[in-house]
Amino acid sequence: GAVVSQHPSRVICKSGTSVKIECRSLDFQATTMFWYRQFPKQSLMLMATSNEGSKATYEQGVEKDKFLINHASLTLSTLTVTSAHPEDSSFYICSAGLTRSGANVLTFGAGSRLTVL
Amino acid sequence: KNQVEQSPQSLIILEGKNCTLQCNYTVSPFSNLRWYKQDTGRGPVSLTIMTFSENTKSNGRYTATLDADTKQSSLHITASQLSDSASYICVVSGADKLVFGAGTILRVKS
Numbered sequence: 001g002a003v004v005s006q007h008p009s010r011v012i013c014k015s016g017t018s019v020k021i022e023c024r025s026l027d028f029q030a031t032t033m034f035w036y037r038q039f040p041k042q043s044l045m046l047m048a049t050s051n052e053g054s055k056a057t058y059e060q061g062v063e064k065d066k067f068l069i070n071h072a073s074l075t076l077s078t079l080t081v082t083s084a085h086p087e088d089s090s091f092y093i094c095s096a097g098l099t100r101s102g103a104n105v106l107t108f109g110a111g112s113r114l115t116v117l
Numbered sequence: 118k119n120q121v122e123q124s125p126q127s128l129i130i131l132e133g134k135n136c137t138l139q140c141n142y143t144v145s146p147f148s149n150l151r152w153y154k155q156d157t158g159r160g161p162v163s164l165t166i167m168t169f170s171e172n173t174k175s176n177g178r179y180t181a182t183l184d185a186d187t188k189q190s191s192l193h194i195t196a197s198q199l200s201d202s203a204s205y206i207c208v209v210s211g212a213d214k215l216v217f218g219a220g221t222i223l224r225v226k227s
Contacts, residue, residue: 043219093160108160
């Protein structure tokens, strides 16, 4: 149980375009989802916490207009990288939790590799 | 300041050998501590999760320990296999906050 599906796994786009990444909890309802960014050989960096039905909470230094997060249902959260630039190229990972702090269940998606040309 | 420090940063061992990874934290209040295995280019996969009252938890060849008094945890891998090569991440959960360690990169050689 507690499977999180992330799509797409890889995406290549041109500079200036927007890219949407989906994160779905397949067999449970996730009241909280987390979005992370990971650079090569570094640990995950929390970008934002999204709560179903309310606005996402962004970590310091993360531009909310750049990284749009929508958590419209208990099983789906999306991250849209708007007007992507090469420096946005990274590995983006989502995780889903069953409680507001995510302490009880925290399952990660397989990640999405974004390459901006 | 809430921090999670992992050591060593990287480790190379021979197949079949045991190894121990360390995680020290200063997160307070403490809710639970998790160890994850992350293969290159993949999302982290949970190995163990321990609460304040748990000292040891095993998952196959992986055994995690927790000393809540000294705020230290270890992950012991027994009889390592090539497939154990990955990054191992310690994550400590506090009050509505998850604090990630930088990870230990383990490489198992034949």
